[in-house]
Amino acid sequence: MAAESSEGEEEGKLSGGNRLLSVDDDLREMGKNAAWSVSSCKPGNGVSSLRDGNLETYWQSDGAQPHLVNIQFQKKVKLQLVALYLDFKLDESYTPSKISIRASDGFHNLKEIKSVELLKPTGWIYLSLSGTDPRETFVNTFMLQIAVLANHLNGRDTHVRQIKVYGPRPNPIPHQPFQFTSREFITYSSIR
Template identity: 50%
Template sequence: MVPPFAEVMDWQHSMSMITNLTNEIDPIRDERSGKVREVGGQAIWSLSSCKPGFGVDQLRDDCMDTYWQSDGQLPHLVNIQFRRKTTVKDICIYTDYKLDESYTPSRVSIRAGTNFNDLQEVEVIDLNEPTGWVMIPVKDIRERPIRTFMIQIAVTSNHQNGRDTHMRQIKIHSPTDQRTLPFDEHGTFTTVDCKQYSCVR
C-alpha cells in the first residue's frame, strides 16, 4: 500500500508545505554574501489590482511595514517582465500572518514564460500562517534555475478564505556565477600563493 505522503510527492507539480523560520531565511544576507543577486530592479512590475497607495512601490520599497493590497477577485497576480531572458533561482516573499491574518496568502502559484499567453506553472506552495521571509526555489525540469522572460506570482487562496491579499516584499534572485577555473572541480587552493591564480582577473 502506497502511503498518502508518497502520493503527494508524485504530483505533477511539486507541492510544498512551508512554515517559515525567519532566522533561517534572510535574502539580504544571501545578497551581501554574493550567493545571489537581486534582479527585480531589471524588470517591469504590474499587478492585477491594488488599493490606491498600496501597489508596486510598496512591494519593492525594502520596508516590512508597507505592503501591496489587492482589490478584486482571486487570483491576485504580480507580473514581473524582464527585458531580456533572465536566470531566476528563487523568489522570496515577505508576509506577516500576525498582522495581516485573513489577508495572508495560503497558496501561491509561480508561473513562467515569455509573455502572458504562454505562462506555465512551475511551482505551487502552500503557506501555513507565515511570518517573515518565504523562499520559493524555481527550477526547470533538469532541476536547474529557470531562464525566462516573465514570472507571474499568483495568490490563489488566502487564510480564513480572505478575499484580498497583503504581500509586504518580493525579491527575485539570480545565481551569481561563482565558477573560476576548470580545475576547481578537483579541489580548492589553500595557500596564499596559489589562491592568486584561483580566478581570471
C-alpha cells in the first residue's frame, strides 16, 4: 500500500507503491460492469490500455488538463477503493502528481469525494473512497470520475498504466456459498 511521506514540504503526499496488486478478499473488481471513457488520448493509448491488465501499456492523454477518466455504471453501485498503477521511474513528467476523485449520478452534478497529492509513485496506489462518517466505508454512485489535475515536473500529458475500482462483495462471507440458518429454510433448501 502507499505510504505517507514525512519529509517537510512533502508531508501529506502519497508515495511508494507496490508492484503486486493486493486487495482484501471481501472486495470485488467492479470495472468490468462499467462504461469507461477518457477526455483525450493519443492513438493506441486509450481506455483499452487502462483495462488490459498489462503494466507495460498505458493511457496517454492528449490535451489540456484536467485529464479525465469517466467510469459509468447502469445502476447505482457501492464503490470502496480505487487502485491506480503509476510508474514515475518510467514516465517521469507524465506521472500524475495531483488527482481528484469525483462521484455523482451523471456529468451534471459531480462532487469531489477525494483529493490526493502523489510524490513520485511507482506501483499500485490505493485510494479509499470512504466518507467523512466512519460508518461510511463506501460511495454509492452511478458514476466515478478520476481527474488528473497536475503532473510531476509540470508535465502536460499524463500516463496511467492501470485503474481498478472495487466494491464490497454481496455475500457477507467471501468465497463461500450462501447457507440458510433457520430450520424452516434448511428443510426447503434442496430439491428432492
